[in-house]
Amino acid sequence: MSVTAKDIMTALMLMAFAGFGWQQTQGLSAEAAMFPRLALGTLAALSGAYLLRTLAYAGIGIGARRKEIREEGAFFTNPYRFFVCLGLILAYIAIFPTIGYFISTFIFIPLFVLGIGAGRPVVAIISSLGFVIFTYFVFVVLLNRHLPNDFIIDFLF
């Protein structure tokens, strides 16, 4: 996809977002809606300027100058690794309140390393253990942070 096409899509998305936000302010009083509408109006105007600039650079519209349509590389550097990373983080956030921070983190780190297809399992597990011990000592013992209960930590201590 060319840079121009991406810029046009981005500008349109921003304008649509500004429109959606403006529509959400309909139920508010004039005073409550004033500032969000100022911000959304500014966003819409600037996105419009962004769109016009993109079209001008692409040789479309009044005052446009012919410019080369630049091709850009793929949006994702490595889509597989990106989505694996995203999925694992989502799963980590979902399960950690249930099974506890330390167990979920101990599982998450090696799974992440292996999931993106890099690193040796033993090194990942040892690093994970070291990290969990470090965070327990610093954040629970020293800084007294309250975290969802780990049944193993509760059992051990």
Place this chain on the structure above:
Amino acid sequence: MIEIFIHAFLSLLTLEIFAAMIVGTLAGVVVGAMPGLTTTVGLAVLIPFTFGISPPVALGLMAGIYNGSTYGGAIPAILLNIPGTPAAVATTFDGFPMSQSGKSADALKIACYSSALGAMLSAVALMVLAPPLSLLTLAFGPAEYFWVAVLGLVTISVLLGADPLKGLISAALGLFIASVGMDQMTGRMRFTFGRLELVDGINIVVVLVGLFALPRVFRMAEDAINVGITKDVLKLKGSGSALGGLGYLIPTWLKSGVIGIIIGILPGAGGNIAAFLAYNEAKRVGKDDAIEFGKGNPKGVAAAEAGNSSDNGASLIPTLTLGVPGNSIAALIMGGLLVHGLQPGPSLFRDNPDIVYGFMIQMLLTSMLLFVVGGMVATRIFAQALRIPQTILAPMIVGLMVLGVYTVNNATFDLYLMLGFGLLGYFMNKRGFPLAPLVLGVILGGLAEQSLKTALRISRGDWSILVSNSISQIIIAIILLALLTPVWRWARAKFADRSAREARYSP
């Protein structure tokens, strides 16, 4: 004023605060030394953990990370020709050639001392200039505060990034995000979609961590650099000369320090600009030196490091006095202050003198700590951090982020919000939209709205109150000047281009 500084210094004399400064400086050097991390990521991950810690301790940690990471960035710049932070790019020009000619230890020593001295000069400038400037702002009313918020947003949007239009769009988005939650004046809910967690708005910590740290994690995962640096590369060799032999660098340090301080005070400029300008000045003056610049001239390393470090304290001058951050790191520190209920501006100096004057002293003390932690043993230890592969570092950063954000409100919803902001930050990076204006929009949005509404209430709805005062008019003029800067740059580039073409084709 001296009495206030003495009182503030005495309030810092606790083991906890000194430990925080030492830990912060050490952590900062490690964060700066790792090319996958930056000072902004380090601060973004640290700030949630300062909840529940007293403000002087939290600020000591932040001061340590800020100063420590500026030196830390020089370590891989010198050893590997890879700047650890953007501000260390100029350090590679002469630092890496010095390392290649077997003088890595000397280069690191010069970088350490230059960083420390530059940061000290900057901290002194902060202590001298910030208090009188804060007195000027006592004359500010709500209309002036509104325009100061706009000034901060405009300068960082227009001057910081390569595309001012994208910067302004980013700032407008930030202002919108700031309006989520209950409106303070009317009590009406805005954009909460029925979620109780959003009644108090979106926590700045969630925004900071999500926007700055998570996109970096995604990038590390995509690149999947599986190996850290090998031991052989990290062997530090030097000439063994005593530190006293660095007296010839004093003029370079002083000049670079002044350049960095001036750049730091200007909103929108950053340490990398200061480093380049200081380096160019040293190169201009030193063109007859025995060693050519770019081929391992120690003055090149000294100028770059002193320049980028002397930006640190100076960038906090507009941040603390006006609430207009000098660069994106200062914007994060502002976020850190707000987390502790400390609103930058004259009220900060009036209501919390021990804290704000103490923070300025902490910037000085942590810069002095660099002399200690930047020694050969410490540098050898920090260089080992480069051996951690990014594939292992990335999930550890996620672990710290989850821990930090969760402990703010003990709410899982904040973690999903953080992930959402992380995705937003990732897409913004890909499309070339700067993140700092968005963060600043979130930080300053509340102040801007409140000031605007208060001014309109005072004037009973008459908008001319925003332009009637001479201070407002001066700030508006500066805003217009900032908005015209990209136009001027474009016109200058066009003129230079035309002149070059005419020169090429003239008979």
